[in-house]
Amino acid sequence: MSTGNMNLTLKVWRQKNNNTKGALVDYKLSGISPDMSFLEMFDVLNEDLINKGEEPVVFDHDCREGICGMCSMFINGRPHGPKDLVTTCQLHMRSFKDGDTIVVEPWRAAAFPVVKDLTVDRSAFDRVIAAGGFISVNTGNAQDANNLPIPKMHADAAFEAAACIGCGACVATCKNASAMLFVSAKISQLALLPQGQPERYRRVQSMVAQMDAEGFGNCTNTGACEAECPKGISLENIARMNRDFASAKFISEETI
Amino acid sequence: MSDINSNIPEGELTNKWTKYKSSVPLVNPSNKRTIEVIIVGSGLAGASAAATLAEMGYKVKCFCFQDSPRRAHSIAAQGGINAAKNYQNDGDSTYRLFYDTIKGGDYRAREANVHRLAEVSANIIDQCVAQGVPLAREYGGLLDNRSFGGTQVQRTFYAAGQTGQQLLLGAYSALERQIGMGKVEMYTRHEMLEVVKIDGKARGIIARNLITGEIERHFGHAVVLGTGGYGNVFYLSTNAMGSNVTAAWKAHKQGAYFANPCYTQIHPTCIPVSGDHQSKLTLMSESLRNDGRIWVPKKKDDTRKASEIPEDERDYYLERRYPAFGNLVPRDVASRAAKERCDAGYGVGASKLAVYLDFKANTERYGRIEASKAGIHNPDKETCMRLGTAVIKEKYGNLFDMYAQITGENPYETPMRIYPAVHYTMGGLWVDYNLMTSVPGLYCTGEANFSDHGANRLGASALMQGLADGYFVLPYTIGAYLSKEISVKAIPTDHPAFVEAEERAVGILNKLVNIKGTKSVDHFHKRLGHIMWEKCGMARNAEGLNEAIRDIRALRAEFWSNVRVPGTVNELNPELEKAGRVADFIELGELMCIDALDRNESCGGHFREEYQTEEGEALRDDVNYAYVAAWEFKEGVQFELHKEELKFENIKVAQRSYK
Numbered sequence: 001m002s003t004g005n006m007n008l009t010l011k012v013w014r015q016k017n018n019n020t021k022g023a024l025v026d027y028k029l030s031g032i033s034p035d036m037s038f039l040e041m042f043d044v045l046n047e048d049l050i051n052k053g054e055e056p057v058v059f060d061h062d063c064r065e066g067i068c069g070m071c072s073m074f075i076n077g078r079p080h081g082p083k084d085l086v087t088t089c090q091l092h093m094r095s096f097k098d099g100d101t102i103v104v105e106p107w108r109a110a111a112f113p114v115v116k117d118l119t120v121d122r123s124a125f126d127r128v129i130a131a132g133g134f135i136s137v138n139t140g141n142a143q144d145a146n147n148l149p150i151p152k153m154h155a156d157a158a159f160e161a162a163a164c165i166g167c168g169a170c171v172a173t174c175k176n177a178s179a180m181l182f183v184s185a186k187i188s189q190l191a192l193l194p195q196g197q198p199e200r201y202r203r204v205q206s207m208v209a210q211m212d213a214e215g216f217g218n219c220t221n222t223g224a225c226e227a228e229c230p231k232g233i234s235l236e237n238i239a240r241m242n243r244d245f246a247s248a249k250f251i252s253e254e255t256i
Numbered sequence: 257m258s259d260i261n262s263n264i265p266e267g268e269l270t271n272k273w274t275k276y277k278s279s280v281p282l283v284n285p286s287n288k289r290t291i292e293v294i295i296v297g298s299g300l301a302g303a304s305a306a307a308t309l310a311e312m313g314y315k316v317k318c319f320c321f322q323d324s325p326r327r328a329h330s331i332a333a334q335g336g337i338n339a340a341k342n343y344q345n346d347g348d349s350t351y352r353l354f355y356d357t358i359k360g361g362d363y364r365a366r367e368a369n370v371h372r373l374a375e376v377s378a379n380i381i382d383q384c385v386a387q388g389v390p391l392a393r394e395y396g397g398l399l400d401n402r403s404f405g406g407t408q409v410q411r412t413f414y415a416a417g418q419t420g421q422q423l424l425l426g427a428y429s430a431l432e433r434q435i436g437m438g439k440v441e442m443y444t445r446h447e448m449l450e451v452v453k454i455d456g457k458a459r460g461i462i463a464r465n466l467i468t469g470e471i472e473r474h475f476g477h478a479v480v481l482g483t484g485g486y487g488n489v490f491y492l493s494t495n496a497m498g499s500n501v502t503a504a505w506k507a508h509k510q511g512a513y514f515a516n517p518c519y520t521q522i523h524p525t526c527i528p529v530s531g532d533h534q535s536k537l538t539l540m541s542e543s544l545r546n547d548g549r550i551w552v553p554k555k556k557d558d559t560r561k562a563s564e565i566p567e568d569e570r571d572y573y574l575e576r577r578y579p580a581f582g583n584l585v586p587r588d589v590a591s592r593a594a595k596e597r598c599d600a601g602y603g604v605g606a607s608k609l610a611v612y613l614d615f616k617a618n619t620e621r622y623g624r625i626e627a628s629k630a631g632i633h634n635p636d637k638e639t640c641m642r643l644g645t646a647v648i649k650e651k652y653g654n655l656f657d658m659y660a661q662i663t664g665e666n667p668y669e670t671p672m673r674i675y676p677a678v679h680y681t682m683g684g685l686w687v688d689y690n691l692m693t694s695v696p697g698l699y700c701t702g703e704a705n706f707s708d709h710g711a712n713r714l715g716a717s718a719l720m721q722g723l724a725d726g727y728f729v730l731p732y733t734i735g736a737y738l739s740k741e742i743s744v745k746a747i748p749t750d751h752p753a754f755v756e757a758e759e760r761a762v763g764i765l766n767k768l769v770n771i772k773g774t775k776s777v778d779h780f781h782k783r784l785g786h787i788m789w790e791k792c793g794m795a796r797n798a799e800g801l802n803e804a805i806r807d808i809r810a811l812r813a814e815f816w817s818n819v820r821v822p823g824t825v826n827e828l829n830p831e832l833e834k835a836g837r838v839a840d841f842i843e844l845g846e847l848m849c850i851d852a853l854d855r856n857e858s859c860g861g862h863f864r865e866e867y868q869t870e871e872g873e874a875l876r877d878d879v880n881y882a883y884v885a886a887w888e889f890k891e892g893v894q895f896e897l898h899k900e901e902l903k904f905e906n907i908k909v910a911q912r913s914y915k
């Protein structure tokens with residue numbers, strides 16, 4: 001069993017709730033193993049705090065295997081930390097050095113208000129999906145799945161777009177807090193599939209409208225979102241969404 | 257022997273469900289609009305049911321503890337979902353899926369439920385594809401399949417190593433559509449803490465808003481729990497950190513029987529524990545066993561690197577012991593075989609609690625095929641490995657990346673080290689054929705119920721069950737109950753039953769924050785997990801189980817006098833949430849041991865050392881134990897056993913053999 005010997009200084013954002021101001025608080029940690037995940041390092045910190053009679057740091061997490069999209073720490077100025085294509089929970093301490101100082105903050109965006117410490121409210125994403133991120137088909141009576149062959153290329157491309165975990169790192173990293181990468185990933189998944197065609201233009205309009213209503217910013221093509229996305233969602237999706245959005249305007253009201 | 261009624265319809269096995277569906281009483285559309293259904297859980301089982309019931313016209317409220325319904329733990333399922341489509345023309349059929357599931361479950365599941373599951377399995381794939389779920393396809397544009405353990409056909413549909421994610425996002429999008437239309441009210445970051453019963457029927461829940469700490473009362477004509485499995489009773493498992501038994505346990509305390517709690521699935525291929533800091537274990541999907549061969553060195557305590565051990569000094573023990581199924585034996589068999597080798601001193605890695613999962617042979621084989629496709633004749637080994645690696649990457653890329661991330665080792669170059677870990681719980685709330693618990697109006701679906709997998713679940717069958725329950729079974733069966741409730745007006749939540757249930761919930765919360773002891777919640781959870789893993793894990797015996805029961809009782813007393821829960825009840829307080837869950841796990845742990853002790857046989861995931869064949873295989877006792885153990889909760893954490901006899905009328909019960 002590995003025992004650790006890394007010493008770290010953490011600067012962690014502490015904020016009681018949305019009505020109070022927050023601040024960075026310093027914590028010293030020792031005995032950290034390089035095999036620990038970043039969140040296990042936080043478990044050690046919290047156990048320490050509890051034993052000292054202080055309040056542990058609140059942060060979102062659940063699956064701890066990079067798929068639920070719940071973990072969301074802004075680490076040393078980058079969402080999900082220094083490694084590419086990795087969520088906070090899959091980041092391991094071997095990516096840091098003994099003696100490092102690590103700054104940990106919540107996602108920051110007007111549409112993602114802080115709830116407490118490192119936890120934010122991302123329900124805006126759900127509302128964008130509710131506005132049109134689906135195919136309108138009720139349960140029952142679907143035709144045999146193989147009656148609708150789909151070229152592997154399209155199916156694979158749709159799958160790649162569908163790999164988005166809804167974490168919000170793209171928004172957190174964007175200087176405009178734009179949600180274009182997230183929204184375009186869903187729109188692309190459905191636009192690439194034959195099942196998604198009937199509602200294609202209507203969908204892009206309603207999802208974009210909801211995205212704007214939630215207070216997400218505009219896209220100015222800096223590409224930070226793609227660089228920080230743990231699932232490698234591509235900027236091509238934004239281009240596709242923009243094309244569909246432009247086309248939708250030329251399609252008459254009744255067809256949309 | 258049965259003293260409980262499972263309400264299985266009369267008639268031929270193959271016609272029961274069809275006949276039931278066409279004769280079940282219906283609720284007319286105008287009545288549906290006034291009938292409210294509460295669904296706790298937004299995983300495959302909950303989200304599919306919530307969406308479908310709302311589509312049918314019921315008023316639905318859906319609850320989950322995560323910040324979005326899309327994050328339910330179903331999202332983490334990797335390998336795939338079974339369906340009897342026979343697209344591969346390899347002899348699959350409804351009957352074969354039914355048969356494999358009963359046999360895989362070691363003849364401890366109910367025939368009628370399993371047959372229904374096999375019948376609706378094909379519809380699930382149709383439904384998901386219609387929703388735009390991007391399942392893997394072949395070049396011809398048709399759906400692809402892979403093999404999973406315990407079967408000899410290819411019936412598993414998948415989306416790379418993210419099948420659960422894609423299926424859940426499909427169900428989530430259907431759910432969000434209903435939310436957008438105002439037909440489902442979604443309560444995220446809410447935890448159900450009590451079931452409310454009025455005149456013996458489930459009529460609502462008490463939930464805590466996790467952000468504000470407010471306690472809320474919600475009425476429903478019926479309540480459905482799709483709250484997932486309880487593997488976290490072991491502390492370390494492949495479940496998400498928040499997965500818990502609380503909803504099911506509170507229902508149990510209100511009269512819902514808990515069935516077969518001791519049937520736990522230990523998954524053979526997980527990343528081994530690396531240290532005391534470990535907070536959870538990560539699965540390496542069973543689909544890897546399609547292409548990976550499992551081995552240990554033939555020599556005890558061999559310290560050489562895997563690459564330095566020549567072929568003839570490797571023991572491919574699954575292929576040796578089970579030539580017919582080889583690396584694709586069911587999970588319980590594969591897990592025990594790994595434990596046997598490690599206990600005997602053949603384990604690998606620093607902890608010696610690991611075996612190798614090696615992709616080399618198949619990488620080379622794929623490479624050869626690719627080379628031949630590309631017109632390269634007599635390719636050298638390096639070319640084969642390079643081309644083959646690309647194939648492996650396409651199939652399992654995300655799993656290999658995850659492995660590399662966690663262990664710091666490159667699995668494309670060295671074999672993976674794997675070891676069994678707690679993964680799934682076949683036990684759960686007892687339900688009848690209608691998926692109703694022993695409390696009228698209280699239903700249970702998905703992993704939270706006990707219904708379809710007997711003593712061992714086959715891979716890729718949980719996703720199938722969750723979606724079968726939610727899309728195709730519950731929407732019919734709940735109608736049978738609700739059709740008799742149409743005259744019941746929504747009951748105001750100032751009814752004494754709501755007040756009383758709220759008092760119970762608040763009482764526990766206050767008690768927890770006021771103990772102000774010296775040990776954290778995790779401290780107790782880890783100790784419980786240790787007891788469970790050592791004494792009620794992969795192998796159990798009467799002595800160990802008796803000790804475990806004693807130890808858990810002592811732990812319960814210590815927990816309630818010495819746990820430290822910081823913060824207050826009126827705020828976002830994850831320690832308080834954990835404390836409530838661990839309190840329930842402690843009680844459940846005791847029941848699991850009691851159940852394991854009662855079952856004097858070995859079957860599926862329940863292996864009692866006293867009951868094994870000469871070759872070390874599980875030895876069932878069909879004369880005395882062909883029953884579902886359904887436990888009733890009694891005052892003072894006591895449990896009373898009820899038995900549902902299992903009748904096998906369509907399958908010949910036999911010693912399970914994969915040799």
Ligand SMILES: Cc1cc2nc3c(=O)[nH]c(=O)nc-3n(C[C@H](O)[C@H](O)[C@H](O)COP(=O)(O)OP(=O)(O)OC[C@H]3O[C@@H](n4cnc5c(N)ncnc54)[C@H](O)[C@@H]3O)c2cc1C
Nearest residue numbers: 297298299300301321330335336448484702703716718719
């Ligand atoms: C790592 C992993 C891989 C797997 N791979 C496969 C696979 O390849 N194929 C397969 O068939 N199966 C697989 N399984 C099993 C399968 O994923 C699960 O059994 C299944 O998804 C469970 O679905 P569910 O809807 O019953 O529960 P979950 O998806 O766990 O959902 C539970 C829901 O209940 C809610 N909830 C729980 N308690 C409360 C409460 N008190 N109050 C409010 N809400 C509550 C949660 O918020 C959540 O929404 C895998 C499991 C794991 C852990």
Ligand code: SF4
Nearest residue numbers: 164165167168170229
């Ligand atoms: S696009 Fe990437 S960064 Fe944005 S929510 Fe999806 S997975 Fe996260």
Ligand code: FES
Nearest residue numbers: 062064069071089
């Ligand atoms: S905790 Fe689920 S993605 Fe990190």
